[in-house]
Amino acid sequence: MKFHLAMTAGLAGYILKNKMRPRPEWQKNAAAETAGAGPFRVLPPRTGEKRQPHPMIGKRFPIVLMLEPLHACNLTCTGCGRIREYESTIAERVPLEECLAAVDECGAPVVSICGGEPLMYPRIGALTAGILERNRYIYLCTNGMYVARRLGEFRPDRRFYFNVHLDGMEKTHDLCVEREGVFRAAIEGLRAAKTAGFQVCTNTTVYKETDMREIEELFEYLRQFGVDGHQIAPAYGYAAVDDREIFLTREDVHEKFRDFGRIASKYPVRQTPLYLDFLKGERDLPCTAWGNPTYNVQGWKAPCYLITDGHYKTFEGLMTETPWESYVPGNDPRCEHCMMHCGFEPSAALGINAGLAGNLKMLAWTLH
Numbered sequence: 001m002k003f004h005l006a007m008t009a010g011l012a013g014y015i016l017k018n019k020m021r022p023r024p025e026w027q028k029n030a031a032a033e034t035a036g037a038g039p040f041r042v043l044p045p046r047t048g049e050k051r052q053p054h055p056m057i058g059k060r061f062p063i064v065l066m067l068e069p070l071h072a073c074n075l076t077c078t079g080c081g082r083i084r085e086y087e088s089t090i091a092e093r094v095p096l097e098e099c100l101a102a103v104d105e106c107g108a109p110v111v112s113i114c115g116g117e118p119l120m121y122p123r124i125g126a127l128t129a130g131i132l133e134r135n136r137y138i139y140l141c142t143n144g145m146y147v148a149r150r151l152g153e154f155r156p157d158r159r160f161y162f163n164v165h166l167d168g169m170e171k172t173h174d175l176c177v178e179r180e181g182v183f184r185a186a187i188e189g190l191r192a193a194k195t196a197g198f199q200v201c202t203n204t205t206v207y208k209e210t211d212m213r214e215i216e217e218l219f220e221y222l223r224q225f226g227v228d229g230h231q232i233a234p235a236y237g238y239a240a241v242d243d244r245e246i247f248l249t250r251e252d253v254h255e256k257f258r259d260f261g262r263i264a265s266k267y268p269v270r271q272t273p274l275y276l277d278f279l280k281g282e283r284d285l286p287c288t289a290w291g292n293p294t295y296n297v298q299g300w301k302a303p304c305y306l307i308t309d310g311h312y313k314t315f316e317g318l319m320t321e322t323p324w325e326s327y328v329p330g331n332d333p334r335c336e337h338c339m340m341h342c343g344f345e346p347s348a349a350l351g352i353n354a355g356l357a358g359n360l361k362m363l364a365w366t367l368h
């Protein structure tokens, strides 16, 4: 199976429960009520035509919480928006109790701890322990450089994964993160974590310059360490990153991922087949950014992991006051080329536009 049985069953049960009994107050369309009010800058549709939302859009609930306990990082990667966008609060941290309160408030079954570099958070061991006590799954997203050093602060748990960022083989990766030696340190961290009995995934961003043959080479290289899974997504040119040249248009993404099904069939790629169809241009998916809410030093980031039009103090505020239906490709020009997993994997997990064939494909993938 792609995920162990308890995780598959737990997530399926959570999604089914929320599909059947969605929270009414989270389903309202706030655009008409909040346009011109609150922190939002609702842009007019570029085409003059608004797309009609899919019926499942009326069943909003969180699936993966993106928890950013800090934005400080030991690297200055070319494609990272956080160290630029949150420069004024880069030295701040979300206190441990506040992080756990956000986990409780949101209720998402999966917590992705990201940043910044989460292994620079002094109480990262206590934070993961607190989240596991709440019976949530954790992906700790890291550049891998401090994994070996801080391993003693964690205990292996089937609900816990280190998620090590690798954008290519040594030369390419070190170029992306703008420092030599990072690839080797990340591999050392990954190897130490596997040896100590932890589950380890990798996370790869595909840029305009990425050679997909090198991604295949990377996955093949990682096989020797027994890596448990690979996540992958195309880079997206959100406003905080100056270097527009590195990002892909939708057409670029389709071209990059045209042959990716072959790679995904050989290695433990964690992206759903429906999302991969979307990347290949074979399926349309709407953005369901509410499925992946982000919490950080400034509060609940709206509308999504990529765009920041404001921050809410409460999760309830984020869900009820964000004009979600305004933020989709076709409605907001800033969304036009976005195909990031944070916006579109929830749509795949919810079976939006799946049809019978798509649902069977998802079932086969889950059980494989």
Ligand code: SF4
Pocket: 287, 288, 289, 303, 304, 305, 306, 307, 327, 328, 329, 334, 335, 338, 339, 340, 342, 343, 344
């Ligand atoms: S399409 Fe992308 S940028 Fe736009 S709201 Fe969704 S996730 Fe954010």
